[in-house]
Amino acid sequence: MKETFRILFVDEVDSTNEYLKRVPFEEALFVVADRQTKGKGRRGKNWISEKGKGLYLSGMFSLPPLSYRSLASLSFAVATVSVVKKYISRAYLKWPNDVYVDGRKLCGILVEVLKDRLIVGVGVNVSYSRDELSHLEVPATSLLAEGVSVDRKVLAEELAERIVLYKEKLYVGRFDVSEFEQFCPMVGKTVKIIDGKKSPLARVLGIDREGALIVEFDDEGGRRVGRIFSADVSVRIL
Ligand code: BTN
Known part of the structure; x- marks a missing residue:
């Protein structure tokens, strides 16, 4: 069965994760913004969020069963990399949930668990030049800098669909960490x-x-x- 979801496209928000904290709960509601004024990264960092240059997407779900909660980041990372790999086959995961290409970060994921909902936010660098990303703390790249041009709306739909699929797997205990390891070349390093x-x-x-x-x-x-x-x-x- 194909899971359903709804995507709201908005011009500007502080952060798509924050936006989903303010609205009434709706299972599998996604929001995509053209620009974020306060894009958030993990561990209190900012996320570069210029107009039209990235995909800034968040989705909300009910809370996962406690026993699987710690795997949420990993399962959404697998969802994201499996979409990105359609465009750049050498994309890989860096634990816990970054998508990289040749040592440069392409996507970041921020999962937040609140009292009544889980929010997963995905940022994909779509059309930044390498120069525009050069001030960042970690080396970064974009789809365009890797020679890939993708419509942000198409990418949003592909990501939302895959995130919903992996959410389903996670919540019924069918997400296996080996799926993450398959995309993560860190073992042994x-x-x-x-x-x-x-x-x-x-x-x-x-x-x-x-x-x-x-x-x-x-x-x-x-x-x-x-x-x-x-x-x-x-x-x-x-
Ligand atoms: C990281 O690698 O530090 C996580 C970055 C997550 C960025 C995305 S962009 C969409 C969503 N809204 C936010 O404010 N953050 C996430």
Whole structure:
């Protein structure tokens, strides 16, 4: 059965995630803005949101069962990368939920869980030039900079449809972390864990059933295995 959704297209909002916090609950309502005046990234960062240059989309759903809640980011990341891969086959995921192309970030995802709803926000750099993205903290790219021209409305519909599909999988316990791992070339790689002042190096062993990154630190006293939760830290692939 094809799941239904509704997309509202608006000119300008502060943030599409914030917009969905203010309106009455409606299952699978999406909002897409041409521009955001206060686009939000993860961990209190801003998200570049110039008019017409990106896709700024958020969707709202009822709350997932508690046992699957920690996998929400990962499942929506798989939904997003599977759409992006239609246009750029070498796109991949960086844990917990960024879409990258050749070491540059193309999409970011911000999942927020409130009392009565879950909101998933996806930002895709559509037509920024590399120059316009050069001031950002992490190297970034856009679909256009990778030679791909896509209609934002078409992309919004494809993303909304795929997000609804993965929401269904997640809520009935059918989302498997191995799907994420399939798109994430981090396993076996060395990463820098950026956690406040410390930034130790570690080797990625995998992702566990709760969505945490399992890493092995090479401490002075020997090897130590740790679980990293997405809210805590940022991870840089070396
Ligand atoms: C990140 O990588 O830090 C997450 C970025 C999420 C950006 C999107 S754009 C649509 C939605 N509205 C927001 O304010 N943020 C998300």
